[in-house]
Amino acid sequence: MIDLRIVRDDPDRVRASQHARGEDSGAVDRLLAADADRRAAVARADSLRAEQKSYGRTIGQASKDERPALLERGKAMAAEVKLAEAAEQEANAALAVAHRSIANIIEGAPPGGEQDYLVVKEVGRPTEFDFTPRDHVELGERLGAIDIERGTKVSGARFYFLRGVGAQLQWALLNLAVSTAIGHDFVPMIPPVLVKPEAMEGTGFLGAHADEIYRLEADDMYLVGTAEVPLAGYHAGEILDLSAGPLRYAGWSSCFRREAGSYGKDTRGILRVHQFDKVEMFVFCKPEDAADQHAQLLSFEEQMLAQMELPYRVIDTAAGDLGSSAARKFDCEAWVPTQQTYRELTSTSNCTTFQARRLGVRYRDEDGKPQVAATLNGTLATTRWLVAILENHQQADGSVRVPKALQPGLGGREVLEPIG
Structure with a gap:
């Protein structure tokens, strides 16, 4: 609020x-x-x-x-x-x-809707090939890394199996994200993925986009679409000690989204799915420190993207495309060669005091008086990144070069070879 x-x-x-x-x-x-x-x-x-x-x-x-x-x-x-x-x-x-009923007050976000974002910067040049590139689905199938057919058989549309090097690639990516977070003084967390209505409401997810959330009616609980929700609720009703600086958490969780408004969009592959894994950064800080923390979260996301050796751009999201809790949001979008466009891989939002006021999260100021804290969140890695990694690092024979930063997580392999 x-x-x-x-x-x-x-x-x-x-x-x-x-x-x-x-x-x-x-x-x-x-x-x-x-x-x-x-x-x-x-x-x-x-x-x-x-x-x-x-x-x-x-x-x-x-x-x-x-x-x-x-x-x-x-x-x-x-x-x-x-x-x-x-x-x-x-x-x-x-x-x-x-x-x-009133969303957070925007702070510097450009006005307008989804297409009215501002490009802050572009890093690297869009990948070009001297052959016809394959999309991530074909690459993943040839590598034995992605099995969408059996995912659909078991669970329905927008589900998949990551197998073999696909599973290893995700583990390597998310482990690197956690290590990166720890290096920046984040406490690693594995939070619950089922939460009470108070946590979901408190973070602002039961408003206009409530139809995106899976609800277990018999238990009156919700499956989270991001670790932001349980991490925000972690200190609900508490008075924090922020005298030594912000509290930082990095949550690794499975995430669930109904994709209710995406009929016909991105139906091929693993770009828009019902279940995925993600490492999410979350920060509690004093309101006057929120803008600086926001810039730092964005820099950590860019650090991860640089290690993936991906061309990307940063956009300042327009006000009409913000969630109700966010006062400002920056997205990092990686180049997807077969789509000839940039697609979102990360987002980081400054929610100012909006969520903390709902959840009753406070801190004591220099006079010992309780004040409402500020909260921020940001994606450090998620399953969707495999789309950009596979497509940008593919080679003419269908093999895929492994970014150097991920090679230790794949037993030192530098190239993933097709299995058939």
Whole structure:
């Protein structure tokens, strides 16, 4: 949730953010009205409770003859208090709904939709071949690395098996990501992939994109689409010690996405699937440190991409393409030769205090007063990277050169050879 004080003091800033996202700026006025109604309801309930308490002392001092009438009036006052408290509860609930309907306030993100991103930089030149390149599916099948046919047989569309060198390639990639994270003072974590509604709601995933999430109705739990969710909930309701600097975690988890809105998109291969593995960075810090932490997360992602020897670009994601929790997001997109375009491999988001306010994550400032923390997240490696690795490093005979950084994880192999 955004800070209500900002809505009260600078509603135009929030309206502009909503407009840049392509969302309803009228939600700001509804929130202001709900806030005013709630404050009025609280004031009325407080006033009636104080009046009732004072009146109670009057009854205690009254004579025996005066008491019946006073008691009758006391009952009437108690009924008024009860009604006022019910109105206060309703006003609190209405304020909560209005408050949660507004996305985080953008910070520097360009306005517009999915196609209105800004290219921050391009690194390397798009890979060119003197032969017709194969896509990652054909390469993976020839290497015995990817089996989509049997994945579909077992689990349905958008499922797959990674086998042989495919499995080893993913393990090498994710292990390298974890080692990279540890080198930057991240605590490695293997979090649960089933979470309670409070964790999913607290991170902002039960809004406009709730249909992307798998829900286990019998247990009222959710399968996570990213380790961001359990890592954000890790310190829910706590007051953190950030005196020594940010708290950094790197979570390795399987991730699950329904891909509900992607009918007909990327149906071939493992680019857009229902299950994949990912190493996700997550940071708790003071709000004033969030922008610097965001830049660092992006640099760690670029470090990984450089080790994969991939051409890529960094884009500043437009406001309308941000998740509700993000104030700003940078994506790293690698070149995919057979598609002749860049495709997203990583993203890193600065969620400012939006998630922490929902989850009750705070820290103590220099005066010892609790303040709301900031949270950030960023992808360090995921199954999708295999698409770019296989396609960019392929050779004319269908073999694939292994990036030097991954060779130790594949027994020192420099080239993956077709098996048939």
